[in-house]
Amino acid sequence: MAERAKAWVLDVGAPFLIAISEHEMVEVLETPERHLVPRGPDFCQHVAIRHNEVIPLLDLSRLQPQAAAASAVNPTLTPYTVILAYQTTSGAMVSRAGLLIRKAPKGIAVGDEMEVVPPSGIPSVWRTLMIACFEWERQPILVPDLARLLVPLEPTE
């Protein structure tokens, strides 16, 4: 029997579902208090405080510029927050970030035979983040490397 990995399927409000591996998931919170941080990127305008730690909250539905312009941040649309652990490089200190999601995460088992070619029409910003794609319940599930979003960029000085 092929080896299977555990993953969590998340609805982040993108045109498709995404998945993170089991070891990335720290916890799921229901509507943690969000604090606005103005002038952050469109997809990261809020932080939450968890155990005295500042956790950036990512709204991946706003990754595409046109989506960010079209939709206001609406907490009722994203009642859950997944706190995930990530490393920007191997051996780096583990950091945490929050993903705003629309439905409770669903745990599934993923095998190699589920891998598929990503469908055409995936926005370029998602293509740069994507490290794999598999099919589950007849729909493509993207597996992003979210650390790529969270790696510090050069300041726009």
Next chain:
Amino acid sequence: MNSSTSDLPSSPAEQPSWLIFAIDQVWIGVFNDETTGYQQPRDPTAHPQGPIFTVNRQLRPAPQAAEREALIWLQDSTGRCFGVPCDQVDEVIASPLVSLHSLPPILAASDPLLQALLLPDKRRVALLIDVDRLARELLDHAQERSDG
């Protein structure tokens, strides 16, 4: 402390470590030596210390908006003073219960105006800003407007 007319205490021992001010429910923080005081906007006893810039919650220049409760005077490192109308001003005194956090990398990289986050209590997060940069942005904007 809401909308009280006050200058900062002159004795260093009495001085708070930061002043935080709210604009449309967003708390912005500055170090104490980056302010020269706060007051009600129409306090007849107050002397203008410089130009006044109305900004929105993103700290971008905004048209004259609804009446605000307070006016905070900020001072950049060259001594230039400017006022920013705000909804509320509060003093934050350094203590073990008050924590200062570096920004998550994604936010630190997004805008050099943002410097750190101050957690004055459990319910608020204040964004510590670079007053020099804000001064430049506002003064540059004013210059552009006057140039027409």
